[in-house]
Amino acid sequence: MxxxxxxxxxxxxxxxxxxxxxxxxxxxxxxxxxxxxxxxxVSINLxxxxxxMSQRISKALMLxxxxxxxxxxxxxxxxxxxxxxxxxxxxxxxxxxxxxxxGGDGNPVFLEQVETEEGHRIVRDxxxxxxxxxxxxxxxLRSPDFSIEELEDAVAYMRVNNVPxxxxxxxxxxxxxxxxxxxxxxxYWVQVGGLMVVLLNVLYTVFIxxxxxxxxxxxxxxxxxxxxxxxxxxxxxxxxxxxxxxLGSQYSKSLRSVLRRDVFPExxxxxxxxxxxxxxxxxxxxxxxxxxxxxxxxEALVTSLNPLNQVEVSGKEGEEPRYLNFNFHRxxxxxxxxxxxxxxxxxxxxxxxxxxxxxxxxxxxVEVEVLLKLLNTxxxxxxxxxxxxxxxxxxxxxxxxxEDDSEQARLHLLNYIMRxxxxxxxxxxxxxxxxxxxxxxGFERELVAMxxxxxxxxxxxxxxxxxxxxxxxxxxxxxxxxEKMTGSGGGGDADEKYLQTFTxxxxxxxxxxADDERKEVAVVCDLGDIVRLPRRIANELNSITIQLxxxxxxxxxxxxxERRAQGKxxxxxIHVECKEVSRDExxxxxxxxxxxxxxxxxxxxxxxxxxxxxxxxxxxxVDAVMLYLxxxxxxxxxxxxxxxxxxxxxxxxxxxxxxxxxxxxxNSKAQAFTEFKIRFSL
Amino acid sequence: xxxxxxxxxxIIRGRIARIMGDPRLPTLKIVGxxxxxxxxxxxxxxxxxxxxxxxxxxxxxxxxxxTESMARLNPQASILVVSALSDKATAIxxxxxxxxxxxxxxxxxxxxxxxLLEVMS
Amino acid sequence: MADITxxxxxxxxxxVNRYFAQITGEKAKIRSSFLAEGEIRPPTYDFTGLISxxxxxxxxIYFSATKIMLMRLLLAMQEPRQTDAxxxxxxxxxxxxxxxxxxxxxxxxxxxxxPITFQGPSEQLSTAVRERPxxxxxxxxxxxxxxxxxxxxx
Numbered sequence: 001m002x003x004x005x006x007x008x009x010x011x012x013x014x015x016x017x018x019x020x021x022x023x024x025x026x027x028x029x030x031x032x033x034x035x036x037x038x039x040x041x042v043s044i045n046l047x048x049x050x051x052x053m054s055q056r057i058s059k060a061l062m063l064x065x066x067x068x069x070x071x072x073x074x075x076x077x078x079x080x081x082x083x084x085x086x087x088x089x090x091x092x093x094x095x096x097x098x099x100x101x102x103g104g105d106g107n108p109v110f111l112e113q114v115e116t117e118e119g120h121r122i123v124r125d126x127x128x129x130x131x132x133x134x135x136x137x138x139x140x141l142r143s144p145d146f147s148i149e150e151l152e153d154a155v156a157y158m159r160v161n162n163v164p165x166x167x168x169x170x171x172x173x174x175x176x177x178x179x180x181x182x183x184x185x186x187x188y189w190v191q192v193g194g195l196m197v198v199l200l201n202v203l204y205t206v207f208i209x210x211x212x213x214x215x216x217x218x219x220x221x222x223x224x225x226x227x228x229x230x231x232x233x234x235x236x237x238x239x240x241x242x243x244x245x246x247l248g249s250q251y252s253k254s255l256r257s258v259l260r261r262d263v264f265p266e267x268x269x270x271x272x273x274x275x276x277x278x279x280x281x282x283x284x285x286x287x288x289x290x291x292x293x294x295x296x297x298x299e300a301l302v303t304s305l306n307p308l309n310q311v312e313v314s315g316k317e318g319e320e321p322r323y324l325n326f327n328f329h330r331x332x333x334x335x336x337x338x339x340x341x342x343x344x345x346x347x348x349x350x351x352x353x354x355x356x357x358x359x360x361x362x363x364x365x366v367e368v369e370v371l372l373k374l375l376n377t378x379x380x381x382x383x384x385x386x387x388x389x390x391x392x393x394x395x396x397x398x399x400x401x402x403e404d405d406s407e408q409a410r411l412h413l414l415n416y417i418m419r420x421x422x423x424x425x426x427x428x429x430x431x432x433x434x435x436x437x438x439x440x441x442g443f444e445r446e447l448v449a450m451x452x453x454x455x456x457x458x459x460x461x462x463x464x465x466x467x468x469x470x471x472x473x474x475x476x477x478x479x480x481x482x483e484k485m486t487g488s489g490g491g492g493d494a495d496e497k498y499l500q501t502f503t504x505x506x507x508x509x510x511x512x513x514a515d516d517e518r519k520e521v522a523v524v525c526d527l528g529d530i531v532r533l534p535r536r537i538a539n540e541l542n543s544i545t546i547q548l549x550x551x552x553x554x555x556x557x558x559x560x561x562e563r564r565a566q567g568k569x570x571x572x573x574i575h576v577e578c579k580e581v582s583r584d585e586x587x588x589x590x591x592x593x594x595x596x597x598x599x600x601x602x603x604x605x606x607x608x609x610x611x612x613x614x615x616x617x618x619x620x621x622v623d624a625v626m627l628y629l630x631x632x633x634x635x636x637x638x639x640x641x642x643x644x645x646x647x648x649x650x651x652x653x654x655x656x657x658x659x660x661x662x663x664x665x666x667n668s669k670a671q672a673f674t675e676f677k678i679r680f681s682l
Numbered sequence: 683x684x685x686x687x688x689x690x691x692x693i694i695r696g697r698i699a700r701i702m703g704d705p706r707l708p709t710l711k712i713v714g715x716x717x718x719x720x721x722x723x724x725x726x727x728x729x730x731x732x733x734x735x736x737x738x739x740x741x742x743x744x745x746x747x748x749t750e751s752m753a754r755l756n757p758q759a760s761i762l763v764v765s766a767l768s769d770k771a772t773a774i775x776x777x778x779x780x781x782x783x784x785x786x787x788x789x790x791x792x793x794x795x796x797x798l799l800e801v802m803s
Numbered sequence: 804m805a806d807i808t809x810x811x812x813x814x815x816x817x818x819v820n821r822y823f824a825q826i827t828g829e830k831a832k833i834r835s836s837f838l839a840e841g842e843i844r845p846p847t848y849d850f851t852g853l854i855s856x857x858x859x860x861x862x863x864i865y866f867s868a869t870k871i872m873l874m875r876l877l878l879a880m881q882e883p884r885q886t887d888a889x890x891x892x893x894x895x896x897x898x899x900x901x902x903x904x905x906x907x908x909x910x911x912x913x914x915x916x917x918p919i920t921f922q923g924p925s926e927q928l929s930t931a932v933r934e935r936p937x938x939x940x941x942x943x944x945x946x947x948x949x950x951x952x953x954x955x956x957x
Contacts, residue, residue, distance in 0.1 A: 280771070280911075280912075284770065284771045284774050284775075287774045287775065287777075287778040288774050290778060291774065291777050291778055296777075296782055297777050297782060297783070298783075298800065301777075301783060301784060302777070305770045305773050305774050305777075306770070307770050307771060307774060394840070394841065397837050397838050397840055397843065398843070400835055400836060400837035400838075401835060401837045401843065402835060403834075403835075405832070405834045405835060405942065457833075458832050458833020458834065458835075458836070459813075459816060459833060461833055461835055461836040462809075462812060462813065462816055462833060462836040462939060463809065464836070465812075465836040465837055465838060465937060465939075466808075466809040466812055466937075467809075468837075468838060469838055469935060469937070472838070472840070472934070472935060476934070690917065691892050691893075691895065691896040691899075692884075692889065692892050693877065693880060693882055693889060693892050693893050693896055694896060696880075696882055696884070697880055697881075697882070700881060739899055739903065739915055739917055740917065741917050765903060766899055766900040766901075766902070766903025766904055767903045767906050767911075767915070768903060768904045768905075768906050768907035769906035769907055769909070769910050769911045771910065771911040772906070772911050786904070787899075787900045787903065787904075788821060788822045788825040788826050788900055789825065790825050790826075793825075
């Protein structure tokens with residue numbers, strides 16, 4: 001964090017650093033050279049005084065000599081001499097070594113040592129003249145009782161050296177002035193240089209800041225544009241929620257359409273939500289959002305509890321309810337939860353589709369159409385049918401309780417249930433009760449799927465139980481209607497009516513299947529004797545007829561073109577007969593003039609299904625092959641639909657014939673006919 | 683760390699207590715076991731546990747109410763709800779009232795240890 | 804009356820599977836499933852835990868198991884105490900777990916009572932809200948139990 005900031009502002013730090021260092025440098029050199037220039041001023045001043053002092057010494061010495069010759073008192077002159085010598089001597093020492101000397105104003109002042117080579121030479125030369133001069137002046141300075149020789153010696157030296165000394169002091173002054181000039185120049189350039197550095201630094205800083213700002217603006221601009229593009233095109237509603245539960249300033253364009261509400265920055269979110277969802281969902285959502293903003297509970301745990309998943313949203317008056325998915329994610333800033341990023345999706349289609357699928361799976365819906373059909377059905381036949389269904393379902397439920405959960409037993413159970421369901425399906429089709437027929441068909445298809453999986457699991461048993469419950473519900477609702485219908489209906493000859501219904505059911509079924517198959521089939525019924533049978537047996541026969549008719553239309557009768565090619569009439573014919581052949585001996589037959597049962601086709605099928613090896617299949621007699629038609633799970637129809645092909649059908653027939661203690665014969669001739677004949681006695 | 687176990691089933695109380703010896707967990711001292719909310723609150727004020735496992739479906743004051751009272755008495759206490767109630771609304775409610783974590787029954791020993799470590803962190 | 808879907812029955816089947824898998828590491832099998840209809844009464848074993856429902860649903864869910872299964876389950880939980888009281892506790896806790904887990908699907912609107920437990924057959928079990936309550940027979944190892952789902956929407 002700190003380093004990021006540091007890097008970001010590095011340029012600024014550098015320029016401030018440069019400014020500080022250069023200012024210090026300029027200030028420092030300024031003070032130093034100002035000091036030096038002040039010192040130069042002192043030096044120049046004192047070296048000028050030195051010039052004057054050399055003349056004052058000469059003049060004083062001459063006056064002393066004058067007065068001595070005239071014998072006049074010369075106290076003042078001697079004092080003047082001593083003063084001038086003292087000043088000159090200390091000052092020149094100062095120039096040589098640097099020292100405190102008496103200033104021009106009489107106060108002590110520091111005199112710096114002469115710096116340059118030239119300066120040193122001048123001072124050295126001056127010393128060579130001054131030192132011998134000072135020795136010669138000593139007697140006059142020590143006491144007034146000096147000898148005339150001593151004085152003349154000094155004066156003689158002075159006369160020779162006065163001018164050179166004066167000139168040297170003059171040179172010194174020039175030299176010092178030159179040094180001072182030099183110092184002033186340095187100071188000037190330092191100041192100019194410093195100023196330049198500061199100026200460049202300012203320019204640099206301004207440049208950095210402006211380019212930085214410009215880049216920042218550009219980045220911000222681009223980011224804003226990109227965000228804008230994302231928010232403009234994303235299909236979900238997308239927004240940030242702050243700690244006051246208000247919307248951020250930016251949100252996706254589609255948010256409005258997803259919420260179907262006006263949206264504006266800083267909009268309080270909770271009132272909107274409250275308006276949209278149920279009380280419960282709102283309360284949960286409010287708590288949930290509060291939890292997300294708190295940091296006590298980890299996000300992963302909270303996220304899994306989102307109560308606004310597929311939440312139902314009430315529309316405006318007259319609008320269908322919709323379903324929305326809200327998803328919330330914590331947005332951290334410096335480790336603190338600053339916002340929640342919220343996405344909203346409209347999942348109405350998905351939810352509705354799921355609901356439709358569920359509904360299609362079958363909840364009891366008694367349709368008007370069904371009611372109308374029921375009204376056209378003979379009440380006693382309907383009651384008989386419903387009774388049969390009830391018994392069938394009870395049988396299924398009884399067998400479901402089976403203790404045996406071996407694989408073998410389960411497959412057995414499956415086949416058993418399939419037979420019953422298939423039977424119900426056939427009867428429902430005959431009575432044209434499509435609600436039952438369709439449900440039974442669906443039931444059957446699921447059973448087939450389970451059987452084909454090869455392994456019937458416990459969960460499949462639960463599934464069957466649920467389907468069974470659904471069947472019971474349908475049964476209950478139709479029974480209810482049937483009961484209401486009883487009392488009306490009635491009248492007429494019961495036998496006649498029964499016969500009529502039986503024949504109608506045969507015609508209905510055949511014409512429906514023939515339509516589905518695009519075949520032309522006529523039925524000829526000779527069923528007069530059926531009314532002499534007990535109804536229980538007649539109903540069994542009805543169930544058997546249904547299966548046999550399915551087979552006849554589906555497998556027996558050929559397509560019209562095929563028939564014509566064989567020189568047959570395009571329309572097939574099925575005969576259904578029931579005759580009392582002798583006392584209490586009956587013969588029931590279903591015969592079609594189709595292609596006949598092909599033992600070769602059955603053999604092929606047996607091998608293909610892996611039920612027999614090719615060798616074994618070929619070894620079977622024709623009769624033995626035909627028997628396989630009545631095995632559960634065997635079917636020669638290519639595709640499963642509600643009329644055949646689930647491998648249930650003839651096994652149902654076989655079972656029912658067994659119940660009748662009847663005897664079945666199958667006669668068939670290739671390209672000519674198939675006849676199922678059942679003989680039974682009461 | 684002091685632990686209070688709240689569950690109406692003695693079997694669950696026993697299971698949770700047995701897990702406490704696991705080396706992955708810090709040393710936990712069981713300071714009490716309660717079979718309903720009223721008992722739990724009493725033990726909570728007396729024994730001052732830092733960690734609580736809390737069932738929700740209990741006779742005499744349910745777990746949500748109990749969690750709320752505990753959180754009010756000591757907001758620092760870490761309360762882990764251990765319940766079979768698997769609907770979102772209940773979990774949100776319990777968390778809002780002050781629970782720090784939620785573990786669904788049935789749980790394995792590993793899941794319980796994981797959940798305890800999570801609420802303690 | 805068609806107010807319970809296959810999905811909803813599967814919620815309970817799922818809860819049973821999860822329970823045994825989590826607690827014992829070994830899945831339970833569904834031995835059979837049928838409807839308690841007409842003469843067919845729901846079975847009861849030695850111990851039964853019943854959860855009655857309130858709120859948006861009515862009816863009950865119960866779990867009934869043989870004594871030996873419960874003893875074996877307690878062993879799997881390393882519970883050394885195996886008195887009848889503990890077996891009742893266990894059967895109640897299982898019923899509570901199954902019902903509690905079902906709230907994931909049914910939501911908090913399905914109120915759940917604390918478990919009512921009893922030993923042997925009981926009168927309380929014969930009151931049904933469904934025409935045909937669901938019976939799911941469970942087998943775990945070689946031991947038997949049953950889950951009975953008798954729920955309806957209010």
